[in-house]
Amino acid sequence: MLLAEQALNGLQYGMMLFLMAAGLTLVFGVMGLINLAHGSLYMAGAFACAAVAAATGSFWLGLAASLVAAAAAGALVEIAVIRRLYARDHLDQVLATFALILVFSEGTRWLFGSFPLYLTLPPSLSGAVMLPGGLHYPLFRLVIIGFGAAVALGLWWLIARTRLGIRIRAGEADREMIGALGVDIARLYTIVFALGAALAGFAGALVGTIQSVQVGMGEPVLILAFVVVVIGGIGSIKGAFVGALLVGMTDTLGKALLPGLLSRMWDAASANTVGASLASVLIYVLMAVVLILRPQGLFGAGAGR
Amino acid sequence: MKLKRLLIGGAAAIALAGAAGAEPVKVGMITTLSGGGAGLGVDTRDGFLLALKNAGEAGQQVELVIEDDQQKPDVAVQIADKMIQSDQVDVLTGIVWSNLAMAVVPAAVAQDKFYLSTNAAPSQLAGAGCHPKYFSVSYQNDNLHEAAGAHATDAGIGKVFIMAPNYPAGQDSLAGFKRYYKGEVVSEVYTQVGQTDYAGEIAQIRASDADAVFFFLPGGMGIAFMKQYAESGVGKPLIGPAFSFSQDILPAVGDAALGVKNTAQWSKDLENQPNAAFVETFQAEYGRLPSLYAAQAYDTANLLLSAMAKADLDDADAFRAALAQADFPSVRGKFRFGPNQHPIQDYYVREVVREGDVLTNKIIGPAMADHGDAYAEQCKM
Known part of the structure; x- marks a missing residue:
């Protein structure tokens, strides 16, 4: 029973990481851009959700606002800053997008203050539900799992079945060629960037609802999202999905099980300490193992990229 | 900047x-x-x-x-x-x-x-x-938790699940609680400092056979935990030091905190x-x-x-x-x-109540009187 609940926790965490990593891997794969400011877009979505939900009293409007605000912020940033960076090397991109983190963080602090904001769930989403097998589980965490799965399906359909998806895949394969074929590459990039931003903002709003909305909330998640992208293979949505679930499960189950296993050897306090540290190292061990066996990532397009 | x-x-x-x-x-x-x-x-x-x-x-x-x-x-x-x-x-x-x-x-x-x-x-x-x-x-860091341990013993709570962040005050917290708690500690969990998701810990609380949960999570950590605990449907009563139910935390936690007992050396x-x-x-x-x-x-x-x-x-x-x-x-x-330049003072049990439309704490009784700390003897100066 405990294991089932922890597995659901891992699944929920993985879905959240997927929402974050999907945008990152798209931008990385299609544009070859390292976007450190992705965590800021996650934060922007969370703040938009909190502000709109507080102003209108409707959580659903807040959630919609998180998508719109993060997409708008993403498009704006792409046009104003990112567009100038495609031809530059990765160091310039890292510097510029790191600067964006600082701008976003201070700007948000200026607008909303340093105090964390807290969202209240609508009654229809709050509380726990009984799952088959008698397990009680918070409804909203199930909703996050559902949203994550829906986004994964939607993205797969978008990439595999639509004209825009064809262009995105083509852009990934050879950007000069599709430019020469008459595709407006600048607009394509803006759309992809805004799409990634919207997903990050959506993830921020969902997570902000169960945790808290505060300046700097995006950076810890960003690091994990990069781990997911590396494990899954750069540019692969499928890889991001599998990688996110792997990381989510490994982290959650590691934290849940390791202290118990170690306490058979040591006393509770040190088993706890060592177990918790080992658990946080586990995902990086996972990344290292994947990189040794498949340097291009699980679903990467090839080592040459 | x-x-x-x-x-x-x-x-x-x-x-x-x-x-x-x-x-x-x-x-x-x-x-x-x-x-x-x-x-x-x-x-x-x-x-x-x-x-x-x-x-x-x-x-x-x-x-x-x-x-x-x-x-x-x-x-x-x-x-x-x-x-x-x-x-x-x-x-x-x-x-x-x-x-x-x-x-x-x-x-x-x-x-x-x-x-x-x-x-x-x-x-x-x-x-x-x-x-x-x-x-x-x-x-001294242990004090409020010692008072909580004494209160849990007085209240006749037989089994507790205890939890604190893994940093000096968190270790002091659990040590302090255990020093004055006479019942059984069924599980002792250290969380990360600044942790915002407590799903894993809540699952462990749900699976344990504890009668109550003692937790020390100051600031935003406490708010996140309390909100998630309320959503989880786990109904075990909570006790803690004042930090877990302080005036800075209560507005964000809301009614989930009503009736919770906590210990402090001060109350408004x-x-x-x-x-x-x-x-x-x-x-x-x-x-x-x-x-x-x-x-x-x-x-x-x-x-x-x-x-x-x-x-x-x-x-x-x-x-x-x-x-x-x-x-x-x-x-x-x-x-x-006291001799180690830490306070010797009284500690009280408080309860979270609603006054008008704000949540706050009210003293319901003494927990410990003229209490110093366990380390004063080791201080040589």
């Missing part, structure tokens, strides 16, 4: 310096003003400033430099170095978190600065690591004249109820002012003796220092 500086009454202090006979004392306040722990630092700052304001002319003798440590030990160390070397402060204060205090305090007192703690009081600095220039005006309904004045002026000045952190900082500032009235800071021994007398009107009613 992130550092905010505030110089209070600098020019006025110099102008008045001749009058009161004492030179202005420069105080460096390092506290947490951003991120999940910001509520604690903001209350610390506001409580301290209020005491200076209420003291009138005497308060203007204190020149205060305030900086945000972002709840990061490395940032706190940088600020402390800067305050000691370039601002040349005489007294340091304000640190909320024990891991930051461990990074700053030993070095500061070694450089001959006084450190008056408004909150953090790790066991390491109460026992063998005590120092003549270090005073804790709040408590404690009946004494200094406390009534403190609560009234705090509300008038800031438009909200004061938290425990504000009360501790208010007492710290008044302790400093009482010593400044008795001794000159240049005479460090006399100044230290004046501090040790603790001759100030404490909002806790009675207050004195």
Whole structure:
């Protein structure tokens, strides 16, 4: 029973990481851009959700606002800053997008203050539900799992079945060629960037609802999202999905099980300490193992990229 | 950029310096003003400033430099170095978190600065690591948790699940609780500092056969846990130190906290004249109820002012003796220092209640009287 609940926790965490990593891997794969400011877009979505939900009293409007605000912020940033960076090397991109983190963080602090904001769930989403097998589980965490799965399906359909998806895949394969074929590459990039931003903002709003909305909330998640992208293979949505679930499960189950296993050897306090540290190292061990066996990532397009 | 500086009454202090006979004392306040722990630092700052304001002319003798440590030990160390070397402060204060205090305090007192703690009081600095220039005006870290353990024993709770963040104050917390709890601890869990998702811990609580949960999660950690606990449908009663149900946490947690018992050395309904004045002026000045952190900082500032009235800071021994007398009107009613310069005071059990449309705490009984700490004997100075 405990294991089932922890597995659901891992699944929920993985879905959240997927929402974050999907945008990152798209931008990385299609544009070859390292976007450190992705965590800021996650934060922007969370703040938009909190502000709109507080102003209108409707959580659903807040959630919609998180998508719109993060997409708008993403498009704006792409046009104003990112567009100038495609031809530059990765160091310039890292510097510029790191600067964006600082701008976003201070700007948000200026607008909303340093105090964390807290969202209240609508009654229809709050509380726990009984799952088959008698397990009680918070409804909203199930909703996050559902949203994550829906986004994964939607993205797969978008990439595999639509004209825009064809262009995105083509852009990934050879950007000069599709430019020469008459595709407006600048607009394509803006759309992809805004799409990634919207997903990050959506993830921020969902997570902000169960945790808290505060300046700097995006950076810890960003690091994990990069781990997911590396494990899954750069540019692969499928890889991001599998990688996110792997990381989510490994982290959650590691934290849940390791202290118990170690306490058979040591006393509770040190088993706890060592177990918790080992658990946080586990995902990086996972990344290292994947990189040794498949340097291009699980679903990467090839080592040459 | 992130550092905010505030110089209070600098020019006025110099102008008045001749009058009161004492030179202005420069105080460096390092506290947490951003991120999940910001509520604690903001209350610390506001409580301290209020005491200076209420003291009138005497308060203007204190020149205060305030900086945000972002709840990061490395940032706190940088600020402390800067305050000691370039601002040349005489007294340091304000640190909320024990891991930051461990990074700053030993070095500061070694450089001959006084450190008056408004909150953090790790066991390491109460026992063998005590120092003549270090005073804790709040408590010793274990104290509130010891009181909670005593309360859990009195309430006849047979089995508890205990949980705290993995940092000095968290370890002190669980040690303190277990020192006075006579029942069975079924599980002991350490979480990460700054952790915001408690799904894993809540699953463990659900699976355990504990009758109650004791937890110490200050600031944003407590808010996140309480909200998620309420959503989880796990109904086991909660007990904790005041930090887990402090005035900075209650508005965000909401009704989920109603009826929860917690332990503290202060409460806003404690009946004494200094406390009534403190609560009234705090509300008038800031438009909200004061938290425990504000009360501790208010007492710290008044302790400093009482010593400044008795001794000159240049005479460090006399100044230290004046501090040790603790001759100030404490909002806790009675207050004195033990041999290791940590408080000997009363602890109370409080309950979270609704007053009008705000949630707050009300004292429902005593927990421990004239309680010192377990480390005083190890202190040699």
